[in-house]
Amino acid sequence: METVTSDPRRWWALGALVASLLTLGFDMTILNVALPTLAADLGASTGQQQWMADAYVVVFAALMLPAGLLGDRFGRRLMLITGLGIFLVGSLVGALAGDVNTVIAARAVMGVGAALVTPLGLAVLPSLFGPEERTKAVGIVSAASALGLPLGPIIGGWLLNHFWWGSVFLVNVPMAAIGIAACVLLLPETKDPASPKVDTVSTALTATGLGALIYAIIEAPVRGWGDSLVVAMLGAAILLIAALVLRERRVERPMLDMTLxxxxxxxxxxxxxxxxxxxxxxxxxxxxxxxxxxxxxxxxxxxxxxxxxxxxxxxxxxxxxxxxxxxxxxxxxxxxxxxxxxxxxxxxxxxxxxxxxxxxxxxxxxxxxxxxxxxxxxxxxxxxxxxxxxxxxxxxxxxxxxxxxxxxxxxxxxxxxxxxxxxxxxxxxxxxxxxxxxxxxxxxxxxxxxxxxxxxxxxxxxxxxxxxxxxxxxxxxxxxxxxxxxxxxxxxxPGTPGAPSPxxxxxxxxxxxxxx
Structure with missing residues (x-):
């Protein structure tokens, strides 16, 4: 794919990409300051608050690798737009939610969108910038991802002081919409048909194994570690994760390369x-x-x-x-x-x-x-x-x-x-x-x-x-x-002095x- 390094719109495209990644970054932490408010307004227990935070992270972790491969195979711009669209829908559902379970479901949907956007944010840069500008672009994108973390609690706190708790979700909607418009108008499409196929079995094993483990840990204080459901979930998590490791060791082109x-x-x-x-x-x-x-x-x-x-x-x-x-x-x-x-x-x-x-x-x-x-x-x-x-x-x-x-x-x-x-x-x-x-x-x-x-x-x-x-x-x-x-x-x-490739x-x- 020919790069568009001479196109003046590339910096606008980068700006939109930065806005999208900034939104994802502060969504990792924006909910933390809202949890006490959600506990008061929706009656969320500590376990439910854990799920509000973890639903996003578990789905994000489980789907990040397959999402990157989907972008390689079917088009990075297409997957970026899809991811931002899913993130936007999840944010709307969260803002309008009337109970704890809907908030948890909305966070999981947002995790799907974030998993699609995050690995592809970097992958589209070569189609926008030549080697002489790419280091600067990569630095800007990396800084945006990191800057989102400290911004989350401050933005969330300001919104909660002025609006209702749903505003911590609603703030994502215009940001995601700008990102989608910029991807449609400014980004070229790029693919890598030679990349490994998405392994649906490995993806399912990752999501279910991790989900079962987190469920058991969160429910244990309420039910007790000896509770049959907690024990069953822990056993299932061990079996599913073991099956994932065995499968990834045997396939020719694994998604999770354990040999690393x-x-x-x-x-x-x-x-x-x-x-x-x-x-x-x-x-x-x-x-x-x-x-x-x-x-x-x-x-x-x-x-x-x-x-x-x-x-x-x-x-x-x-x-x-x-x-x-x-x-x-x-x-x-x-x-x-x-x-x-x-x-x-x-x-x-x-x-x-x-x-x-x-x-x-x-x-x-x-x-x-x-x-x-x-x-x-x-x-x-x-x-x-x-x-x-x-x-x-x-x-x-x-x-x-x-x-x-x-x-x-x-x-x-x-x-x-x-x-x-x-x-x-x-x-x-x-x-x-x-x-x-x-x-x-x-x-x-x-x-x-x-x-x-x-x-x-x-x-x-x-x-x-x-x-x-x-x-x-x-x-x-x-x-x-x-x-x-x-x-x-x-x-x-390893104890060799000197910085490795930064x-x-x-x-x-x-x-x-x-x-x-």
Whole structure:
């Protein structure tokens, strides 16, 4: 396919692509600040809040690889337009939803759209830009994806302060519509008929296996780990994921190329990146209710108060490359994970009376640890692979990262739910009110408002204390996970100093260009 590097519209096309990826980026985090509001307005329990967050991530993780292959085979522009259309429909359904289950379904639909758009955003760049401009274009697209994460809580908080909760979904509609119009008018169509066929069996195994695992983890605190349905779901998840691994090892052109994990550098950098996403996703799930329900900030105030973490990430993103060049990837990733572990252990010491200053301190350290560990780990994971495996390696790495995030929300959210319910004092409450109060800290505060004057203050104080205790347990587990990852990185990562190729997205773009 001939490139259109001389077409002045290419920068407009890039702008529309950036807007689309920015929307997908902040949709990963925009719901976090809305969860307490949804808990109050729709009566969503902690488990249902986990599903609202995870429905998007699970579908996204399961479909990202097949979506990229669909774009290669049937046209990247066509699949981008289709993905943005699906995302737009899911956002409309979410905005108009009247109950929790509809919101969860809408988030799953949005996950399908996001899975189609994300891998193809980079793949269309070679048809727009020549080699001399492509590095700049790739950098802009990558920055847009990253910038969406910190923007999510702030945009979500501002919308919730001025409009109803459905506005966090409705904001996506004009952005997706602009993206669709730009794709139709500005993007050329490109294909790669030689790419592997989409393996529907592997896709089904990925989605059902991951879905069963997440379901079991989320339901376990309510039903109990020994419950027959939970045990059955865990057993089914193990069987389905084992079947997926066996199938992918046997097919000639696998979607999930497991042989990449034989590269030590790729394997342990990927493990580090996945554990970092596990920690970060769990943190972003448990923090907003603490800032809103316990400390009493509004939605916008909550979004703004997450900024120290984003500030830490920005500082690390600027300073990590020279540090990697000076000290090597192993030292940088290990040190980043140690800082992340320290921040989590520090955060686990939070009490009801700690106040925001202490939270801002450990959040800043969390951002630094995240930036120094995740970015070099991802760059190194792909840098250890042969150049012709960069595309498949990137797909596997991104999929495992999303899986880490989904399991982080499910496992850490369930841990929080169990710890909160065990510690909450519901003595003297009617059975139904006690059950409702145990669903989440927001629900407990709503029950307290309806309780008698003497009981209200006691229940609210107990809810705050129980939530902070649960958050402390979660942060302790996060710290242990980060410390284990640090030890693995220090022991097993290749120790050669010098930055590996930081242009891995560009390498992927060049590969796509070579196939045109």
């Amino acid at each position: 994990l034989a590269h030590r550098g790729f394997l342990f950098n990927t493990v580090a990146a996945t554990l970092v996403m596990f920690v970060l996703s769990g943190l972003l799930f448990v923090l907003p209710p603490y800032l809103q329900a316990v400390l009493g900030h509004d939605a916008l105030g909550t979004g703004v108060r997450l900024l120290p973490m984003m500030g830490g990430i920005l500082v690390a993103s600027r300073t990590a490359p020279p540090v990697v060049t000076r000290f090597g990837a192993r030292a940088t990733v290990s040190a980043g994970l140690v800082v992340l572990a320290f921040a989590a252990f520090l955060g686990s010491r939070t009490t009801v009376d700690s106040g925001y200053g202490f939270t801002a301190l450990w959040l800043s350290l969390t951002g630094l640890g995240f930036g120094f560990s995740l970015m070099p780990a991802m760059s190194n994971a792909l840098g250890t692979l042969p150049r012709d495996r960069a595309g498949s390696g990137s797909g596997l790495l991104m999929t495992l990262r999303q899986v880490g995030g989904a399991i982080g929300i499910a496992l850490l959210g369930s841990l929080l739910s169990s710890a909160f319910r065990d510690r909450l004092d519901v003595t003297g409450l009617p059975a139904r009110a006690a059950d409702t109060a145990g669903e989440s800290v927001v629900a407990a505060h709503l029950v307290a408002e309806r309780a008698g004057a003497g009981r209200a203050a006691e229940l609210a104080a107990s809810a705050n204390s129980a939530y902070v205790h649960g958050m402390g347990v979660v942060l302790l587990v996060c710290g242990i996970a980060a410390l284990v990852a640090a030890l693995l990185a220090a022991a097993f990562l 242009e891995t997205p560009d390498m992927a773009a060049e590969r796509a260009d070579a196939r045109q």
